[in-house]
Amino acid sequence: MNSKYEQIKTLHFKIFPNAVPSKDSAGAGLNQTETATASVSQILFSKKRLLERCYPGSYIINSYLLRALRKLEGLVDFHMQSIGAQRILMPSLSPSHLWKDSGRWDLMGKELFRVEDRNDNQLCLAPTHEETVCSMVANHQLSYKSLPLLLYQITGKFRDEPHQKHGLLRGREFIMKDLYTFDENETQAKKTYNMVVNAYENIFKELSLNVIKVAADPGAIGGSTSHEYHIESAVGEDTLKLCDKCGDAVNIELYTDVHQPKNCQYGSCTEKRRTVKGIELAHTFLLGDRYSKPLNVTYRSKENKPEYTYMGCYGIGVSRLLAAAVEVLSTSSHMKMPRVISPYQLVIIPQKKGYKFEETLHIAEQVYDELERIPSTRGEVVIDDRFNQSIGQRIRDAKLMGFPLALCVSKQALASEGGDETVEILDLYEGESQRVALQEITSYLSARVATVQHHLV
Amino acid sequence: MNSKYEQIKTLHFKIFPNAVPSKDSAGAGLNQTETATASVSQILFSKKRLLERCYPGSYIINSYLLRALRKLEGLVDFHMQSIGAQRILMPSLSPSHLWKDSGRWDLMGKELFRVEDRNDNQLCLAPTHEETVCSMVANHQLSYKSLPLLLYQITGKFRDEPHQKHGLLRGREFIMKDLYTFDENETQAKKTYNMVVNAYENIFKELSLNVIKVAADPGAIGGSTSHEYHIESAVGEDTLKLCDKCGDAVNIELYTDVHQPKNCQYGSCTEKRRTVKGIELAHTFLLGDRYSKPLNVTYRSKENKPEYTYMGCYGIGVSRLLAAAVEVLSTSSHMKMPRVISPYQLVIIPQKKGYKFEETLHIAEQVYDELERIPSTRGEVVIDDRFNQSIGQRIRDAKLMGFPLALCVSKQALASEGGDETVEILDLYEGESQRVALQEITSYLSARVATVQHHLV
Numbered sequence: 037m038n039s040k041y042e043q044i045k046t047l048h049f050k051i052f053p054n055a056v057p058s059k060d061s062a063g064a065g066l067n068q069t070e071t072a073t074a075s076v077s078q079i080l081f082s083k084k085r086l087l088e089r090c091y092p093g094s095y096i097i098n099s100y101l102l103r104a105l106r107k108l109e110g111l112v113d114f115h116m117q118s119i120g121a122q123r124i125l126m127p128s129l130s131p132s133h134l135w136k137d138s139g140r141w142d143l144m145g146k147e148l149f150r151v152e153d154r155n156d157n158q159l160c161l162a163p164t165h166e167e168t169v170c171s172m173v174a175n176h177q178l179s180y181k182s183l184p185l186l187l188y189q190i191t192g193k194f195r196d197e198p199h200q201k202h203g204l205l206r207g208r209e210f211i212m213k214d215l216y217t218f219d220e221n222e223t224q225a226k227k228t229y230n231m232v233v234n235a236y237e238n239i240f241k242e243l244s245l246n247v248i249k250v251a252a253d254p255g256a257i258g259g260s261t262s263h264e265y266h267i268e269s270a271v272g273e274d275t276l277k278l279c280d281k282c283g284d285a286v287n288i289e290l291y292t293d294v295h296q297p298k299n300c301q302y303g304s305c306t307e308k309r310r311t312v313k314g315i316e317l318a319h320t321f322l323l324g325d326r327y328s329k330p331l332n333v334t335y336r337s338k339e340n341k342p343e344y345t346y347m348g349c350y351g352i353g354v355s356r357l358l359a360a361a362v363e364v365l366s367t368s369s370h371m372k373m374p375r376v377i378s379p380y381q382l383v384i385i386p387q388k389k390g391y392k393f394e395e396t397l398h399i400a401e402q403v404y405d406e407l408e409r410i411p412s413t414r415g416e417v418v419i420d421d422r423f424n425q426s427i428g429q430r431i432r433d434a435k436l437m438g439f440p441l442a443l444c445v446s447k448q449a450l451a452s453e454g455g456d457e458t459v460e461i462l463d464l465y466e467g468e469s470q471r472v473a474l475q476e477i478t479s480y481l482s483a484r485v486a487t488v489q490h491h492l493v
Numbered sequence: 494m495n496s497k498y499e500q501i502k503t504l505h506f507k508i509f510p511n512a513v514p515s516k517d518s519a520g521a522g523l524n525q526t527e528t529a530t531a532s533v534s535q536i537l538f539s540k541k542r543l544l545e546r547c548y549p550g551s552y553i554i555n556s557y558l559l560r561a562l563r564k565l566e567g568l569v570d571f572h573m574q575s576i577g578a579q580r581i582l583m584p585s586l587s588p589s590h591l592w593k594d595s596g597r598w599d600l601m602g603k604e605l606f607r608v609e610d611r612n613d614n615q616l617c618l619a620p621t622h623e624e625t626v627c628s629m630v631a632n633h634q635l636s637y638k639s640l641p642l643l644l645y646q647i648t649g650k651f652r653d654e655p656h657q658k659h660g661l662l663r664g665r666e667f668i669m670k671d672l673y674t675f676d677e678n679e680t681q682a683k684k685t686y687n688m689v690v691n692a693y694e695n696i697f698k699e700l701s702l703n704v705i706k707v708a709a710d711p712g713a714i715g716g717s718t719s720h721e722y723h724i725e726s727a728v729g730e731d732t733l734k735l736c737d738k739c740g741d742a743v744n745i746e747l748y749t750d751v752h753q754p755k756n757c758q759y760g761s762c763t764e765k766r767r768t769v770k771g772i773e774l775a776h777t778f779l780l781g782d783r784y785s786k787p788l789n790v791t792y793r794s795k796e797n798k799p800e801y802t803y804m805g806c807y808g809i810g811v812s813r814l815l816a817a818a819v820e821v822l823s824t825s826s827h828m829k830m831p832r833v834i835s836p837y838q839l840v841i842i843p844q845k846k847g848y849k850f851e852e853t854l855h856i857a858e859q860v861y862d863e864l865e866r867i868p869s870t871r872g873e874v875v876i877d878d879r880f881n882q883s884i885g886q887r888i889r890d891a892k893l894m895g896f897p898l899a900l901c902v903s904k905q906a907l908a909s910e911g912g913d914e915t916v917e918i919l920d921l922y923e924g925e926s927q928r929v930a931l932q933e934i935t936s937y938l939s940a941r942v943a944t945v946q947h948h949l950v
Contacts, residue, residue: 088629091588091616096629099579099644122556127666128585128649129606129618131548146611149586151618153665154603154653159548161586161608161618172545172553187556192585192649196611208610209584 075271077362078203080371084437093200093208097355100437103379105211108358109190111242111376112213115235121186121215126168128192132158134167137330149194161194166323166349169216170331178335178345180220184228188215190354202271204359205315211355217348218333222324225346229261229322232350236265236318239352243374245361248314250276250285261322266314267360274316277309287314315360316353323347362438371438372465375486381416382407382441382485385430389423396445397423399457403443403477412482431462440465441484443477532728534819535660537828541894550657550665554812557894560836562668565815566647568699568833569670572692578643578672583625585649589615591624594787606651618651623780623806626673627788635792635802637677641685642802645672647811659728661816662772668812674805675790679781682803686718686779689807693722693775696809700831702818705771707733707742718779723771724817731771738764744771772817773810780804819895828895829922832943838873839864839898839942842887846880853902854880856914860900860934869939888919897922898941900934 066074066082074082081087086101097105113123129151135141141148141160149161162168169187178185193212200208215232219225233249240247245267252264264287266276277297278285284302291297300307325344327333334342358377365372375381384404387396400419407413420430427444434442442462449459457474463484472480523531523539531539538544543558554562570580586608592598598605598617606618619625626644635642650669657665672689676682690706697704702724709721721744723733734754735742741759748754757764782801784790791799815834822829832838841861844853857876864870877887884901891899899919906916914931920941929937 085633088632090584090625090628091586091614094584094586096584096625097582099581102580102582105582123559124556125554125559125562127547127551127553129548129551129651129666149608149610151606151608153606154655157548168547168553171547175545176542194586198611209586 075202075205075363076366076368077205077359079368080362080366080436080438081203081359087203093197093206095203095207095209100379101358104373104377105355105358107377107379108354109211109213112190112239112352112354115239115242116186116188116213116215119186119231119235120184121188124187124189125191126162126165126172126189128161128194129159130162130165130168132160134171134331135160138167138170138327139330140167147195147197149196163193163195164212164349164351165189165214166216166327166347167331170327170333170347173218173345174331174333178218178333180335180337183218183220183335183345184224185218186215186228187217188213188350201273202359204355205271205363206273207355210353213352213354215348215350217350218328218335218345219348220335220337220343221346222322225322225324225348226261229320229348232348233263233320236320236350236352240265240317242376243357243361245364245374247317248276248278248283248285248312250287250314251290252287252319260324261320263320264314264316265318265320266316267364268312269315269360269364270313271363272313272315274314276312276314278312279305279307279309281305281307315356315363317357317360318350318352320350321348323349366438370435370464372440373438375440375465378438378440378486380418380439381413382418382443382481383430383434383437383439384417384419384443384445385427385434386419386423386445387447388426392447392450393423395450396447399445399449399459399474403445403459403474406478407481410478410482413478413485416485431464435464440486441481532659532662532820533823533825534662534816536825537819537823537893537895538660538816544660550654550663552660552664552666557836558815561830561834562812562815564834564836565811566668566670569647569696569809569811572696572699573643573645573670573672576643576688576692577641578645581644581646582648583619583622583629583646585618585651586616587619587622587625589617591628591788592617595624595627595784596787597624604652604654606653620650620652621669621806621808622646622671623673623784623804624788627784627790627804630675630802631788631790635675635790637792637794640675640677640792640802641681642675643672643685644674645670645807658730659816661812662728662820663730664812667810670809670811672807674807675785675792675802676805677792677794677800678803679779682779682781682805683718686777686805689805690720690777693777693807693809697722697774699833700814700818702821702831704774705733705735705740705742705769707744707771708747709744709776717781718777720777721771721773722775722777723773724821725769726772726817726821727770728820729770729772731773733769733771734766735769736762736764736766738762772813772820774814774817775807775809777807778805780806823895827892827921829897830895832897832922835895835897835943837875837896838870839875839900839938840887840891840894840896841874841876841900841902842884842891843876843880843902844904845883849904849907850880852907853904856906856916856931857902860902860916860931863935864938867935867939870935870942873942888921892921897943898938 086098088096090096132141151159190213192209194209197208200206217228219228248266250264250266252262275288276285279300282302282305288296300309328344328347333345335345337343361374384400386400387393404417404419407417442464444460449457458471460469461472462469543555545553547553589598608616647670649666651666654665657663674685676685705723707721707723709719732745733742736757739759739762741757745753757766785801785804790802792802794800818831841857843857844850861874861876864874888899899921901917906914915928917926918929919926
């Protein structure tokens, strides 16, 4: 893979694994019945085969979409790191005795995938890791001086979901960021809780998503204080009562039918609440000693006495967040993502093969090389090398793929007598276009590309 | 976490989760019996609790060691990307019908963790993904024009290993890079094979590891050509016959007892072969149509006829490679890693609390800030804030932790009348030390830190 041409050729596979039509006649990876009930993100991901079903509720994520997922992971890493959380990696399999200690072996019922090893030991595929992290931390002689302790991971989780639905929105295998916190007492734990909540809000802000914070039911996890973060969407599976005036929201799960709050009760607000559907993106819990007691996670207090740590746990459904963002920002013919996590920031589209093709390709490659030299655009640019398609066809495809920006090098780009060479830069998300002189491209673009550093933490 | 002090304080947790002694009396996470049979890497990882056992053959990787693993992943990503391979993400669970189609459902026996879902469907936790990747690629109408197609992932794999041993060297859950290649025919597949082999050799070169390429037994995977990559180590589980003269090696598994080659037969070489133990790090296979035929992975040839793709598969045991590198480079009191993947490049050690402590801490923080501004050292430096320990104690610990470089700011660092402020920089791997003037630190270090970019591919 040395020549320029080879390099471009590999991009062909990278972006367009489906450049050839798929076997199923709909050409969309979904059959007609499925398309009728599919969500927008599911349709878009299937159309371009960014996501392919492996078994019900479980998907292969192809390279283009995986870039978005990994950028999102990097963003989450950054915000976890900024509050002093340490990234660790726990195994997926967890021995049953820990779950029996916590009481969840029976409680989790059919949601838990159970496995027996060759020695008839019972294990489960962990949907969440309170038991595992507690079994480790219990072996450390924690002192009050080493608290708060914040440990998280970003890994695949498993849940034998009876109602898997809408692709990445509700699957049986999914990517989750799970954070576990250990504090001295409730007062300290609440400080930690607020710090994490603040980090979550920064994540959603960086993604420019309108996320609703909702008081929630702690459910099977156990514990006291709990909030969910939802995004409003018709395909959401939770029903929320939202006050548009003050922004307060509750999940109706918390109320019996007769006691559902029709009007806001937040502060002095009495506005009528609106009923909306929400997709749950994240969940925060104060757990108290729900797990630290049965699993014996203690620390030495100032008085040198063993005390149970006061725990919290905090999840973000990372793969679901990616799909939900696409769900609310897109239509079924135009994919949009938060710009910071878009797989690539820019696609360069030279003229179709024919008159003046070579010249426009030359300019396209020149621009590509130049943008590869600039840190903010390096690795963020691809050339669409399907040269047998018109620029218009490829722009439509760029919209389906979710590119924020397209740079078109048409015949008109070439300098006329005494004129400058210009290209057209389209902001596909805003629906704007601008003709830009060749020598001004880098300064024009560097103000317009969104980047998220891929942090190693 | 705003103040400088808080920032440093979090590093305390990050590097030294075990600053307090662990509960078990050996203080090493291993009991006496275990220590007697443990490998060097296992002892080192346990001493500093970088690795903690969750169940036999399965470990929690703590944040410090995870940084090394993620750097190694980044290195592997880079070299896979450079040959045009696309990173994808496949689920861990794989439906039994695919494994029945390939014939491995029975063949894999007890090594396969098997799971039943709530609808009594049989699944397995995939130790390798030929079946899954084939089921996807079979749904694409591949043309000869879209070949070679190279797809890989870096994920946790599962094997119900009867002889789990030596921590990350042989576990039941482990991180593997698995690449699957699709070609038109054997000739093309051999070109791809050589390209991948070349990338593997570049990876080992970048890690400065002496790796032995061995003709191997294709085993349960099936197929024809196959090579293993081993590193020589007393704890290795394979026996190799190595010719020190020409470097050729074979795995004795390939031979019956009476036919074991005592002397080299490579080219005209007849040197006596040495028997060595090897840890297998990587494996490459040409598979032919072993999987593409039963799973129907075809492409349209130039003549527009459907033909089976000629496959290859290529694994690197990423977590094992990390442990094996530590195994061969270290002693049980001094951990060394390939410099490019060391979690941090430099630890700064200020004076112990007492006379002139504040002044040395001030210099330490100044140096830290300066190195954070330079791309090659940003994020690669920590201050050892266990200020109640002597510099000597902390240097011993820095050796146990595997830091390549230590920068000590002792009382002597402070400028005497008319003199320059100097610090001592220790190359802990080479056992060298150098006194360097404050204003020369950055230029001195930038030539000595090893970096691997964390690539997003």
